[in-house]
Amino acid sequence: MKQVVQSYKTGEVALRDVPVPQCGTKRILVRNQHSLISLGTERSTIELGRKSLLGKAAARPDLVRRAWDKAKKEGLLKTWQEAMGRLDTPTPLGYSGAGVVEQCGLAATEFSPGDRVACVGQGFASHADFVAIPVNLACKIPKEVSSEEAAFGMLGIIALHGIRSANLTFGSRIVVMGLGLLGLLTIQMLRAYGCEVIAIDPAQDKADLARRLGFAHITTDSAELDTLCNHVTGGVGADAVIITASTKDRGPVDQAVQLSRPKGRIVVVGVADIHPDRNELWQKEVDLVVSKAAGPGSVDPVYEIEGVDLPIGEVRWTQKRNLQEFLRLVADKKVDVQSLITHRFDIAQAESVYTQFVAGELVQPIGVLLTYPDQALIERxxxxxxxxxxxxxxxxxxxxxxxxxxxxxxxxxxxxxxxxxxxxxxxxxxxxxxxxxxxxxxxxxxxxxxxxxxxxxxxxxxxxxxxxxxxxxxxxxxxxxxxxxxxxxxxxxxxxxxxxxxxxxxxxxxxxxxIIFVGHNRRYSPHTVQMLKWLATRQAPLVLQMRINTGFVPASHWVHSEDEGRSRVVGEMSHFIDLIQCLARASIVRVAAERISGDNSSTVNNDNIALSFKLDDGSVGSMIYSASGDKAYSREMTEMFFDGKTIVSRDFRVSELHKGGKTETFKTSSQEMGYAQELKAFVDCVRGRTVADVSTTEMFSTMDVIFAIEYALATGQSVSPSATRVMSA
Known part of the structure; x- marks a missing residue:
């Protein structure tokens, strides 16, 4: 199939031949008929992608700070590789379209093949022959609405949520600043809900289009906007000002404060420099709100990806219910979308369209649609x-x-x-x-x-x-x-x-x-290999201490999700259990563990634990696993005490053997976590050159230890890994 993608690294926009996506249990596979180019959002995405590395850094200084902290801890090379990997991720363009359902996931029971649907969502409703849409980001199209009109869904619900953010009542008098696509949709919805509209856009063609749609109080001049607002509101001021323009200027927000009545509300739906004069806001007690996307559920993975709806009794207007309402307004002829369509292009023309669009060569664009042939094959x-x-x-x-x-x-x-x-x-x-x-x-x-x-x-x-x-x-x-x-x-x-x-x-x-390898790469690190050499002549049991400063991950992250990651204990800790057993050349036979009693939000309890263990060769040890420390501080440290010797290893960069008052040091120029060495070992096993270091039985036993830690955390008691199989049966 054809799909429009942008390289965030270079800014290049290309039409690629890619496989059709899988449908997924809670998704529908939709054959696109039309998709809408969002002129403002997509232009800003493309312009950011075309900036140099310094330009991108200037645009996102917060990410630069995080990368620098990571580099200090894990090494510049590794951090650079990860950063370049993020930049080199292709960005599917488009987030609003309409088409026909081809396949339904088993849990997508509200849809059937053949249904006409409107689709929304960044990364989902893309410019592509086929799109896989989560159930909460699609709804059926009323028979009175064409697929062209339904393709405006995402822009429609962004405008609709902006209106809801203004907390309006019937008869409210509203100023709308900006008559691009968002503004033109906004003024029509405001009229449908019984509001009086005053609007401005410096472009004469957009102001003329608003007048053709039946709006009288339209201007292209900011000074005249003051006069219009004063006239329509009887000198009281606007109940709300909705900014749908995209500008780096602070002028729209400053003027919005002047236009507002006392205790009015300013809603920023588009982009503006938000630095109003505090005294001006204080005099009128004006609220200033930035409208987030398309309503409750937007960019929430539980709602968008997992398909968990928000109860209507608690949240009346979710993203999906806003989409249904927008389509109702179109069906009832309260919103005229056809008049906003200025250009139609076949998907095959996409590259030249974007070239013209970015160069400013499209003539007075507002609603720009891509259309799709109906003969594209489902090829995966x-x-x-x-x-x-x-x-x-x-x-x-x-x-x-x-x-x-x-x-x-x-x-x-x-x-x-x-x-x-x-x-x-x-x-x-x-x-x-x-x-x-x-x-x-x-x-x-x-x-x-x-x-x-x-x-x-x-x-x-x-x-x-x-x-x-x-x-x-x-x-x-x-x-x-x-x-x-x-x-x-x-x-x-x-x-x-x-x-x-x-x-x-x-x-x-x-x-x-x-042959089965589990990615416990630390056992293949040059530092682990060196420590095993130092341990080769060990006679007595070990006393081993391990500390992991793992870094905070919010409770809402997928790694904590029962369906996806379960927990960091299950998802990450097998790394360290495998390393302990590798170094000791023994198996853990008993564990005890305690977690903190925090609020489980700002500090996730299960991510902050103290663990003690006994191994079958008589060795003992402890582990501190914490997500509450400074990410820039050392991440991992291991200490081992035996036979009058001490081994210390820090972050797989420096390892030391302390013996007889002398120190032997092993260093690497950067963090050496063993990724390449582990893959080589796997390939050598597949080729028959070597045998696997860890048997399938040992892999299973490592997971027994992980589940024993969970039981120990839950019961506060010491648990044998073999006993967990009996408890879970």
Whole structure:
């Protein structure tokens, strides 16, 4: 299919051939008929993308500060790689369209194939032949409304939420500043709800269009706006001023204060410099509000992605209910959308359209629509033809398919995989067509796909690398066992005890198990290798202490979601359990753990724990895992005491052996976490050069320890990992 994407790194806008996205359980697959170019939003996105690195830094100094703190802790090279990975992520353009449902997810029961639907949402309702839309970002189109009109949905509900933010009543007198698409929709809705409108735009053509729509109090002159407002309101002032313009000037906000009545309200829907004079605001007690997107639920992943609606008794006008109301207004002829359409282009013309748009060569654009042919095929496997593919050769004897390519994978693991001389990159699979096409070209894959069967069912592929969200990990392990393909899986192995039990059963029933690596990369770090050399002659049990300053992650983040990440204990701590067992060359047989009793919001209780453990060789240890510290401070430290010696390792940059009053030091120029070494070990195992360091049974046992920690936290008692299987049965 065709899709319009922008490179945030270069600002280039391109029309790409990408695979059709998967539908998803709580989504619908929609064949686009029309999508609307949002002139203001998309122009600002493109202009930011075209800035130099210094320009981008100047525009987002907050991100620069965070990157600098990260560099001090984890090294400049790693931080630079991650930052470049973020910049190199393609941005799908568009967030408003309409079309026909082709497929429905199993939980998307309010829709059926063939339904006409309006679609909204950044990253969802894109300029593409097909889009996968979460159920709360789509609604059926009334029969009186065309798909062209419904394609204005996102702009309509942004305008509608701006009106709601003004807290108006019938007969209110409102000033609207800016008569672009948002402004023209806003004034029509205000009239539909019984409000008197005064409006301004410096462009004569837009003012004339507003007059043709039946509005009398329209001007292009800011001085005349004062006179109009004074006349219409009887000298009292406007009940509200809604700013739909996009400007870097503070003039609109300053004038809005002057135009407002005492205790009036200013709502910024567009973009303006918000630095009003405090005394002016104080004199009138004017409220100043910035309207957020399209209503409650906007940019909330629980609402938008997981499809959890907000109760109507608590929240009357959500994003979706605003969309339904906008379509009702169009159906009832209260809002005229057809008069706002100034340009129509076929999707095949998209690149030239954007070139004209950015250059200012489109003549008086307001409503610019892209139209789509109805013969596009649903294709989810496509070759990469624009790059020289990484072909399999005798020296590159392992053909690899990769499932998933998030920021972490693109910044660290995929470059490390690409650098392996024994690997041919066969197929990359992600859920997003734009993302998979870009990453497949960048890293030299021969093929791109949006469904995992392209990897599992292809006999040419020897091994699979899984970089998906945590909730999908158990499925990947199950498929690896079922298809007999080697699997490298980012941690954790699974997220629930039920999944672990099912994997154990499947592994026990299998005639032979494939090679399975879980991404516990720390055991492959040069620092771990050095520490194991220092530990090689150990005679007595270890006393081991580990501290992880992991950094705060909000309670709303997906890693804490029961359906997605479950917790950071499950999602992240297996890294450290594996490292402890690797260093001690022993297994943890008992754990005790306590968490803080905080507010579970500003400090997430389960992210701040003290853990003690006993190993089967007699060693003991403790772990402090905290998300309450300074992110710029050292992240990880390990200390081991044994045989009159001490080993200290800090952040996989400096490791020391203290012995007999002398210190032996091992340093690396930057953080060495073992990513490349782990992938090499995996490839060597697939080629038959070596055997895996960790057996499948040991991987299962590591997850037993993780679930034992959860039980210990819940009960306040010491727990044996083997006992958790009995408790969960």
């Amino acid at each position: 496997h496509l070759p990469i033809t624009s790059v020289l593919a990484n072909k399999k050769s005798p020296s590159a004897s392992v053909s690899v398919g990769v499932i998933g390519a998030g920021l972490f994978g693109k910044a660290l693991l995929l470059p490390a995989l690409q650098s392996q001389t024994d690997v041919a990159l066969h197929t990359l699979v992600t859920g997003s067509g734009a993302s998979v096409e870009h990453s497949a070209r960048k890293f030299g894959f021969a093929n791109q796909a949006t469904e995992s069967s392209a990897v599992w069912q292809n006999p040419e592929i020897d091994a699979v690398v899984g970089l998906t969200p945590h909730s999908n990990h158990a499925k990947l392990v199950s498929q690896a066992i079922e298809h007999g393909k080697a699997l490298f899986l980012e941690k954790p192995l699974c997220t629930t005890e039920d999944e672990l039990a099912q994997l154990r059963e499947q592994a026990a029933a299998a005639e032979a198990l494939p």
